[in-house]
Amino acid sequence: xxxxxxxxxxxxxxxxxxxxSAFAVTEIxxxxxxxxxxxxxxxxxxxxxxxxxxxxxxxxxxKGTYPEALNAGIAAFRAKQPPHILQVFDVGTGVMMAAxxxxxxxxxxxxxxxxTFDKSQYLPGIVAYYSKPDGTMLSFPYNSSSPILYYNKDIxxxxxxxxxxxxxxxxxxxEAAKKIKTSGAASCGYTxxxxxxxxxxxxxxxxxxxxxTQENGLAGTxxxxxINSPVFVKHFQxxxxxxxxxxxxxxxxxxxxxxxxxxxECGILTESSGGLGDIVKSGMNYGIGQLPYEPTAEGAxxxxxxxxxxxxxxxxxxxxxYKGVAAFxxxxxxxxxxxxxxQVSGYLPVTMAAYEETKKSxxxxxxxxxxxxxxxxxxxxxxxxxxxxxxxxxxxxxxxQNEEYEKMLAGEQTAQQALDNAVSRGNAAIQQAIGN
Amino acid sequence: MALSFRRRKSLSPRVVFPxxxxxxxxxxxxxxxxxxxxxxxxxxxxxxxxxREDPFGLSSKFVWFDNFVRVLSDPNYVNSVQVTAVxxxxxxxxxxxxxxxxxxxxxxxxxxxxxxxxxxxxPYAVAPAIAGMLWLFLFNPSIGTLAYGLRWxxxxxxxxxxxxxxxxLVVAAAAWKQISYNFLxxxxxxxxxxxxxxxxxxxxxxxxxxxxxxxxxxxxxxxTFFLLVINTTYAFxxxxxxxxxxxxxxxGKATETLxxxxxxxxxxxxILGDSAAQSVILMAIVIALTAFQFRFVERKVHYx
Numbered sequence: 001x002x003x004x005x006x007x008x009x010x011x012x013x014x015x016x017x018x019x020x021s022a023f024a025v026t027e028i029x030x031x032x033x034x035x036x037x038x039x040x041x042x043x044x045x046x047x048x049x050x051x052x053x054x055x056x057x058x059x060x061x062x063k064g065t066y067p068e069a070l071n072a073g074i075a076a077f078r079a080k081q082p083p084h085i086l087q088v089f090d091v092g093t094g095v096m097m098a099a100x101x102x103x104x105x106x107x108x109x110x111x112x113x114x115x116t117f118d119k120s121q122y123l124p125g126i127v128a129y130y131s132k133p134d135g136t137m138l139s140f141p142y143n144s145s146s147p148i149l150y151y152n153k154d155i156x157x158x159x160x161x162x163x164x165x166x167x168x169x170x171x172x173x174x175e176a177a178k179k180i181k182t183s184g185a186a187s188c189g190y191t192x193x194x195x196x197x198x199x200x201x202x203x204x205x206x207x208x209x210x211x212x213t214q215e216n217g218l219a220g221t222x223x224x225x226x227i228n229s230p231v232f233v234k235h236f237q238x239x240x241x242x243x244x245x246x247x248x249x250x251x252x253x254x255x256x257x258x259x260x261x262x263x264x265e266c267g268i269l270t271e272s273s274g275g276l277g278d279i280v281k282s283g284m285n286y287g288i289g290q291l292p293y294e295p296t297a298e299g300a301x302x303x304x305x306x307x308x309x310x311x312x313x314x315x316x317x318x319x320x321x322y323k324g325v326a327a328f329x330x331x332x333x334x335x336x337x338x339x340x341x342x343q344v345s346g347y348l349p350v351t352m353a354a355y356e357e358t359k360k361s362x363x364x365x366x367x368x369x370x371x372x373x374x375x376x377x378x379x380x381x382x383x384x385x386x387x388x389x390x391x392x393x394x395x396x397x398x399x400x401q402n403e404e405y406e407k408m409l410a411g412e413q414t415a416q417q418a419l420d421n422a423v424s425r426g427n428a429a430i431q432q433a434i435g436n
Numbered sequence: 437m438a439l440s441f442r443r444r445k446s447l448s449p450r451v452v453f454p455x456x457x458x459x460x461x462x463x464x465x466x467x468x469x470x471x472x473x474x475x476x477x478x479x480x481x482x483x484x485x486x487x488r489e490d491p492f493g494l495s496s497k498f499v500w501f502d503n504f505v506r507v508l509s510d511p512n513y514v515n516s517v518q519v520t521a522v523x524x525x526x527x528x529x530x531x532x533x534x535x536x537x538x539x540x541x542x543x544x545x546x547x548x549x550x551x552x553x554x555x556x557x558x559p560y561a562v563a564p565a566i567a568g569m570l571w572l573f574l575f576n577p578s579i580g581t582l583a584y585g586l587r588w589x590x591x592x593x594x595x596x597x598x599x600x601x602x603x604x605l606v607v608a609a610a611a612w613k614q615i616s617y618n619f620l621x622x623x624x625x626x627x628x629x630x631x632x633x634x635x636x637x638x639x640x641x642x643x644x645x646x647x648x649x650x651x652x653x654x655x656x657x658x659x660t661f662f663l664l665v666i667n668t669t670y671a672f673x674x675x676x677x678x679x680x681x682x683x684x685x686x687x688g689k690a691t692e693t694l695x696x697x698x699x700x701x702x703x704x705x706x707i708l709g710d711s712a713a714q715s716v717i718l719m720a721i722v723i724a725l726t727a728f729q730f731r732f733v734e735r736k737v738h739y740x
Binding site: 263 | 488490491492493494506578579596597598599684686687688689700703704706707
């Protein structure tokens with residue numbers, strides 16, 4: 001009996017000792033939603049950070065798709081055990097911003113790390129999107145992207161189109177798509193991922209059209225949608241008409257259409273710049289162009305708005321832990337890291353220095369088109385219509401839009417009906433979400 | 437620990453435990469599991485269904501039955517009820533009809549019977565989401581092998597935009613997965629039917645079809661009824677993975693079943709009150725459905 005007690009005692013002492021030595025390293029949990037090549041980047045970054053110093057340890061945890069990761073974070077917060085860092089996709093931005101008291105602004109955390117936070121270091125278009133109306137940056141932009149146009153050069157050649165000049169406006173895209181289809185170069189001319197993000201939110205910003213009141217939600221939450229104005233209706237009716245004979249092919253609500261392009265079924269694709277990795281991997285003879293604009297819209301092209309995801313920090317942690325988070329964000333902001341992330345993944349660099357560095361290295365000359373998403377976003381000073389779209393329930397509003405677009409593309413309703421329905425249903429949902 | 441019990445003198449089959457505490461102790465684990473995994477979450481859902489809350493739970497308001505009123509007056513909810521009815525009926529019917537046909541056929545096979553049966557049971561081991569992906573790949577309008585065949589036959593197949601096509605696809609995937617289970621029970625049911633009855637009918641000159649409908653099918657009724665209950669609950673609750681993987685409730689809202697809507701409103705749109713109200717309604721529907729089936733349908737079933 002006695003020996004057993006002594007043995008338990010020793011074991012307990014050892015456990016105590018080993019845990020107390022582990023306490024010397026502050027663990028920082030990072031929940032993310034990155035898969036495949038992008039997941040490898042997350043793992044590498046964490047490993048490099050952990051090896052670069054001995055005080056903090058970043059522990060990355062994969063939490064499923066973007067919506068799943070957001071939900072996991074919210075559930076953990078409700079259970080009073082949130083992670084330190086949560087990666088939230090662009091549409092979740094409004095959700096997180098509405099949760100004042102649950103999150104700690106990144107600007108505050110960075111200054112806790114000792115160094116003062118200098119906003120001008122970061123790309124203005126991206127910082128504006130992740131900041132409060134008063135300019136406080138709330139989350140750390142990790143992977144930002146912008147929609148661009150990809151085209152299959154082999155199909156262009158076969159169809160007798162100019163391989164070096166991708167279409168610049170929507171009417172030019174329709175012409176090229178029809179030519180691809182009628183010449184038999186491919187069975188479909190044009191396809192697009194994310195009709196909500198590319199053809200609605202970015203269509204509005206790029207053509208300087210109002211998406212909703214209150215500066216598209218950046219100035220306040222009580223937003224009324226405006227996406228049934230004539231230019232939108234014209235654009236969507238053209239899409240619906242092209243869908244009838246298969247010149248435009250619908251792939252699905254998110255990024256499914258990329259497969260249709262990769263398989264060579266369609267000649268032109270509009271997709272996030274973050275989708276570049278897969279297209280490079282496929283070995284296709286591809287080209288990149290700007291996101292097309294609508295020539296009848298005044299002031300087009302304006303600027304595109306960022307997509308992707310940012311890192312949010314939950315409140316209620318100790319100062320020591322926040323210092324660790326700050327150290328990690330400092331690490332991520334290093335020019336060398338940012339430049340590498342940008343060049344490997346097709347996501348945009350977050351800091352000006354990384355952009356300049358990549359430019360100087362001659363990367364853009366060797367890889368034509370890779371600067372396009374940055375130029376699109378930085379080309380002009382953003383207007384009220386083009387700073388971004390922020391709704392407390394953007395995921396739901398996108399769902400409604402998708403449903404109406406699908407009915408339109410199936411020929412059950414016209415573009416005018418689809419957009420009118422999307423506006424009235426969307427407005428009702430927004431009113432409910434803000435508690436009216 | 438000696439477990440002693442005696443029979444009452446009245447020869448009643450009831451078993452009486454002399455110890456007052458022991459029976460409670462013996463059922464305690466089961467009760468605890470039911471309490472933790474059913475009553476507690478169910479009561480949480482009830483409570484949540486009367487609240488209006490932001491996703492983070494930072495502010496919440498007690499609104500009595502407001503959420504129910506809103507959900508029930510929402511045309512999308514009515515649509516979802518219709519979709520669920522069509523989906524569940526079609527899935528149960530297809531899964532049971534095909535399984536019965538296969539079971540009757542397999543019953544006739546004499547050589548290699550075991551191999552056929554084993555092969556038939558395999559799909560049951562496939563997870564719903566994986567089954568969904570398999571069907572999605574086969575019928576994907578761009579890359580699907582079978583979709584290519586359909587197009588070749590001149591059928592405009594596009595489950596991405598055509599609600600009917602999407603429904604056919606999810607019903608096929610859901611039914612396919614359940615066929616094996618039904619098959620197993622039908623085979624067992626067929627084996628329980630006395631051969632003498634069938635032989636007697638054969639001597640009386642009844643043909644194969646006649647024998648099936650007048651003897652085999654009525655005698656299978658208990659199995660059929662049991663499977664009807666199982667298949668309906670399966671179609672209601674266990675098909676979420678398939679719908680999630682194949683259509684995500686689309687196109688439009690053509691395949692958004694009640695369970696999928698609970699998920700979508702709660703976990704994608706983050707409207708917790710509405711979502712909880714829907715799960716409470718769902719709970720009531722299932723209780724009612726089961727009670728109805730056992731009280732009224734079962735009475736008419738002939739247990740041989």
